[in-house]
Amino acid sequence: MSKLHTYTTTVTWSGNLGTGTSGYRSYERAHEVTAEGRPAIAGSSDPAFRGDPARWNPEQLLLASVSQCHMLWYLHFCAVEGVVVTSYLDRAEGTMAETATGGHFTEAVLRPRIEVAEAGMTGRALALHERAHRSCFIANSVNFPVRHEPTVSVRP
Structure with missing residues (x-):
């Protein structure tokens, strides 16, 4: 249901x-x-x-929504799977093509940099990105590809 x-x-x-x-x-x-x-x-x-560069624009907000949704699902799956994430930072990038009739996003690339508590968690930490992507409400709602280029390091 x-x-x-x-x-x-x-x-x-x-x-x-x-x-x-x-x-x-x-x-x-x-x-x-x-x-x-x-x-x-x-x-x-x-x-x-002709917009104000000091204010958020819709394209940035769309990209932020994709990034936020992915992060929240990812942290959820890490918590459930026993992967202790101590830091998460994503510098996402979206590309929009302007056309004669408007425009559209051609892709978004998420580049999360994750820090985990122990070296034995790195493989699972990388693998959980695909599960988070499949679950992300926003990524499932857009009509452009969302790619992931994660890196995982161990907390010093």
């Missing part, structure tokens, strides 16, 4: 400079992403599309 989960967010545009969208250059792409009980995320478009 499947369970349904519903999520709600609110996106509020704050970039009206007084004339609305009267022209392509007449408004800012500034907005806030909110959800009840959570801090706001300051958003904009990518600077390539």
